[in-house]
Amino acid sequence: MSYERRGGYRRRPRDDYDDRRREPYETPEEKLKTAIIKLGEVDAVEELPRLQKQIRDFVPVNVANISEAIRTGVTEQPYKIPYYAALILLLHDRPEESTSSEEAPPLGRLVLEDFWKGFQAYLDKLAWRETRLCIHFFAHLTIARLISPESLVALLQAFTAVLDEFGVSHGRAKRAALCAAEGLIIGGPSLKHYSATSVTEIIGAIQAFNDTTNSAKWLVQPSVKVFSDAVAIENADELLDTVLFALKTLNDSNFAQTAESFPQPYTNLPAPPADVAPFNLPSVLVPPEIIELDALSTEADAEDTAQVKKEEWPEYFLRIFDNDISPDPNTPAGYAVRTALLDIISIFEVNRKECARLLLEYPKWNLPGAFKPKPGAPTPSDVEPVAGKDWQLESTIIETILGALLVLPESSHKSVYYISLITELCKLSPSTVGPAVGKSIRKLYGSLSEGLDVEASRRFAEWFAVHMSNFGFQWVWKEWVPDLELAVQHPRRTFMRRAIEFEIRLSYHERIAKTLPEAMQSPNAHTIPEQAPGPNFEYDDPTNPHHDAAQSVLNLFRGRAKAEDVIAHLDSLKTTLEGAEDAPLSVNVDATVRSIALQSLLHIGSRSFSHLLNAIERYLPLLRNITSSTEGKAEILSASAAFWKGNRQMVGIVFDKLMQYQIVDPTDVVAWTFANRAGGLDAFEWDLMRGAIDKANGRVVIARRRVAALRKEEDDVRARDNAAGAMDVDAEGDGAAKPAESLVDNPALATALKAFTSLTREQKGALSRTLEGFVNALSPADSDASAVTPNAHTRTVITESAWLNRANWDDEEWNAWQTWGWYRQFCRVYSPYLRNYSTTLYTVSFARLEGSENPAAELLTKTWNVATGQDLS
Template sequence: MNYHGGHRRKHYRGGDDYDNDRRKEMYETPEQKLRKSIINLGEVDPVQELPRLAKEIYEQASLSIPAVSEGFRIGVTEQPFKVPFYAALLRLLHDPPPDASEEAATGGSTTLGKQVLEDYWKAFQAFLDKLAWREIRLCIHFFAHLTMARLVSPQSMFELLKSFTAVLEEFSASHGRAMKAALCAAEGLMMAGPIFKQENDTDASEIINAIAAYTDSVVGSKVLVQPIARLDAEAPVIEHADELLDSALAALRIFKTDDFSQTADSFPQPYLELPEYTGSLFDLPSVLVPPEVIELDGLTTDSGEDAQIKKEEWPQYYVQLFDNDITPDPTTPVGYAIRSSILDLIDIFEVNRKECARLLLEFPKWTLPGTFKPRPGAPPQEPLAGKDWQLESTVIEVILGSVFLIPESAHKPVYYFALITELCKLSPTTVGPAVGKSIRKLYSLLADGLDVDLSRRLAEWFAVHMSNFGFQWVWKEWLPDVSLSIRHPKRIFMRRAIEFEIRLSYYDRILKTLPEPMQDPNASLMPEEAPGPDYDYDDPTRPYHDAAQSVLNLLRGRAKAEDVIGHLDSLKNTISETAEGDVHVDTVLRSVAMQSLLHIGSRSFSHFLNAIERYLPMLRHLTSSSIPGGVGIAIPEARYDILNAVSAFWKRSRHMVVIVFDKLMQYQIVDPTDVVSWAFIYGGSSDASIGKVSFDAFQWDVLKGALDKANGRVMIARRKVTALRKEEDDNAARAKASDSATMEVDAEGKQANVIPAAESPALTTALKAFTTLTREQKAALSRTLDGFVGYLVAEDKPNPHARKVITENAWHNRANWDEIEWETWETWCWFRHFSRMYSPYLRNYVNTLAEASLSKVGPASDPAVGLFKKTWNIATGQE
């Protein structure tokens, strides 16, 4: 046992501070102790603790009903796996205390449980007013269990659920709002269904039909977010994945078919073991789900409507990795209940991954006995309804399903990666095999059309996970795949995973982990050299070495930017004398200057930033066309030369290219549109007859950085304009109020001193900046769409491969695809990802973008054009 931690803490923080902290921890108020006891229900055995905790609450309830209610609220919304037991606890609180009078015992006074429930309803109403959807849904779980415990009237509970299905009929309700409301109604019905079946005035079909009608209306949007990308069919069969709302609907239909008899096999119901409550039932007040808060700032889109950028919410598909005899099928009642509970736990405990991992491994404690296989050394249990699932495989499947949501996960992927690592550390012998099987399953799905962005995330997770466990992997299993086409998804995955591993470790170390056939340069898996800078002018035998060394010496000596610019101008004649062929002097000069600057900054990130900031005037000079007696005007060719120089210098560390591009955009040396154009013009492979045809993950990283920069600038400018307008309006209102109150001051003269909001210099400047940045954003989006049109469906240079890879026969024969066909398929998938990722921005400029880009596509009879327009229409909400 370690006895030194406290002394070290006392030594470093000071004795007084430490003693004060200890006293604060020791002296809790009675209300705090009571609330803590409620929250900590079930630390050992929840069923056995219920009577003791109910007695404790009775003894101290006179202190504060709100404290008891708050304990329930925190427990229900932050520990949802305990909800059935909180319902049982509240059921006990509806019984009179042991020392109650005869009048109280016979129902002559309001029970403690009912007082707590009344106070709890106020908290639920507060959640509803704020549209805190997770808390709302978990409260509905609580009310549903209370309905089963005969504490809440079934009719009022049914009406509460119907109030959420009413959201599904709202005009233009967002998918996110509708999905959350539907899940509230669906899950509440799953838990309280047996009671509704007994009531004449409640018909579960009413809720089920409302949810089904909504899911049928969003079939089109599901096409773009399926984890297995299929481009060859109008409505492909979804394999290896299930959509969240569709799973809930499927489970509900099974519940309904079996007259909700499976509720008892899906959710713990400890309250049913208690005597039935015979007192008056609590009627849940009727509610109206508040509308979404839409903040319009008066800035308009190209269609004349008020601008509003809101993250688009899509249907949620979860990848299935294991057979139904290993993990529960989420389209069945018990399978849906288990996955929903695990998802809630992962979401709530995002702030503490270690605690989340512990609770996940203890999850069987809160499920019905026999749901999961017993842990090694635990007493055997009778499987639940013939099911005996593996806990670790179930947990890993749900976590990875969350990681691979499209277009992006709810939390940062690194949280899920770290959570899996914590699980492996807590139980390596049971979690490790589940992780290995998951990797192998996902790897096998690469050839079946796993979405390209999911493939990228898989490579990231694989590399991070390997880095936490010594980079140990059985690479020999994948040796046969080295013979596949170099652009086959499996080859791309291996190459990318190795690249990520090298970033997290060292080149030589990763090389040693690979079998010899994979180390062979002909395998094209390992880079030929370790990552690092590649200065083109380091070799004395290379052209322009002397000129580059002279520039490098000036930069090393921290010469003034003006002196470096003068020296560069003086080098033009020298370079022109030695230039070979069609080499442009200015292009060479920019390459020499940019690579020399990067060489100075290659030692560390801080060196790079210092170098960039010191020589910003030089960079602006390089990207300008000098006009005698005038000002330099930026030209696209100059900016492309700068970007090409960066790409050449960091060609062995491509992530550094993205980082440097970001800084060049930040310092406004290049614009986002320049970077977007560079990604399409200079990235990917090409075909002599049709030009550029491929788009890969590196180009996507470059493109995403540019689009995010443009969109982020517009968002900041919009907020600034909104804040200035509010400030000006407030000032005008105060001035007007002051003028009305001060009668002796000349009203007309007073008003003359008030600057209208529209004439405020600060606001005028902000509006001009917003207009400029909006134009830049629109140009970046338009250039991106132009790029994909040129790659896939351009009328002037049709791409026969773009048509070929989307046919059903071609997909079935994909084992025979060559490099160009796999590249084209990947490009199609990145276009899909761009469309769904930036859907909110595309919708704001749908008319402008369509006129500028879609007019360049080929004939409508071309299947590739049809697919391109279909994808565009879904992303922009037109289909």
């Protein structure tokens, strides 16, 4: 074999050794840490003695390493917490060969002391999830008699003290209440024996806080009952309600059901040595919330000083299946299962495949007999179904994921995560997860006519469409053909249209049409468009009277003419149209010219997103010229919607780009949406408004950060100058510092403050216009706000008697119901911003409704008061 010389050296042949990848080297400490974290990969109970021996054989003992490994396992694998508690108990046993038992504390005690330091760090950072899981660990150790009950009671009381803080936010109080409640659920048997009074006080404190959240629950319940103040619903459970139900059930039975709800492997191990006193958890105080204020107040707008903080609401989780299929979260065992599954879903968001695997393996970490065995799996003879359990694992998992997805007003994670997680579950076990998904879809579809919230319905449609796209768009649509007899705006028919629209976006029109029954393909079914989504250039038709004029403008765009030349041509075109003898008197020449210009530009950009952006950027001067007035902005929005009327997704994209390049303002988009809605407000129009409001809010956030950065930079410069001036002393050496010279105002900061003020005004305008639009759409039309207009369904509240008669509703009533639903979503999702401007917005939008006894006016005001924190009943 000959070798070529390249670059002055001879290449030598590679052997197998060169291709080998060197495995990363693990130190003995890292191996021990990995072993602790991987506890229970096969059988946790059998592995515990071996792991104990491995830890004891490691010399020298590194307590911090062992503690860190257990802390990682507790906070990232919470389903293993009972087994880590058992490991700590085993580490309390003194080796038989030990001769210094009286001098050195047991290893388990040392690990526990170091573990507490990590818990304190979590608490100081207000890492609520890690803090709560550590409390689970302490509660299990209390049952194992390694932690004193009195110290655990004091720890839980430190969290209930948060509930009595003045002005405590709902999010902080809810998390503190869960820490105390779940610690009591697990450690209750020991705590009740120690002090029944303390247990009652903890439950009472949580109940007292929960009673103050009734109005907030009314606004976020997933089944809309706009006619009723009642918050008790049958198909959903609120988080704090369920934990209180479970606590009260346990307390009434002296916590006898705790052992039936949580694994307690440490109860089968020998008790800790008699000479080892229980560990006393040090006393703690829950740190206060960090409230940052931006000193951005101006003379014109002094109320906008507080940085907007996302408001948190009570969490309602939809129930899909009956209690014999999935556990009832109002019971101790059911609450334990749902909490464990939610923790897995939240922690493993970074790896959905691992999350899916762990969810399907969850029964091995629960008590035997809680779930039905997989089909064909051998059932141990000594394991019998537990009374009231024997649930279906896959149905329980899907119900938990969908419940988290449909939490209002916003889910904890992005919708795409929950959707992709369900997809991974179907791939891992299609034969068992698939039927559970199908049953869930049918159950949710059935709830659409029972008042399922419009936002939850929208997310359901998105999940359905994406899930179908992952599995060949296979669905039994013929099951829903009878529903085509319902009103066109009925929620079920609205869901069909929305889901099919999403499916077409994910595939193409012809393929989706072939999956539908013939009855759904008919134009009279109003289910699927007759044509595939595409542009609609109305001036492309030679019979259009403005065809020639549009072609001349189109040719200029195709030739990449300068914006000034196009503007000049449009001016001459306007003159020509005004002087035409056959021009109808009703034609608005300015609107026609704007429509021709914009539709021609969109026609050039309709080939791709890059073509659209290039066209807009090239002709920004033209777009600003034709939108110099409010009417001009509204007209180009109408022209954009007309051009893309066959593809509503593109309407939202074009509107977003027009706002991005500041051709139109968010307020213009909101005003156009209300002016052009057909009947009620549907999900598409809500998406347009939401995009506009989010754009305005996002600009304010960016401007605020810019001002904060410049302020910090200026403060740093001033501090350095002051420090330099303090070092200068007078000639006589009396030590007096010379006054620092005044700094020249920062031009960049002044510009940023001006921009912030302008964008804040824009934000307030978008919120005000949205609120005003809803109030005008839903309040009485007459000048007398107390007048009742029974024939204007969109302007009156839907009464309870009318709701019970919803089977006979027509499109008008369902349009009204949708509009009320989107008003609720607007108030709850933007409540932090509405609170900032509550006084101004209320004066502008609700002044004429004051004193009104009209049900619609009362409901509008009540919803507003709840969202802005003025109704705390």
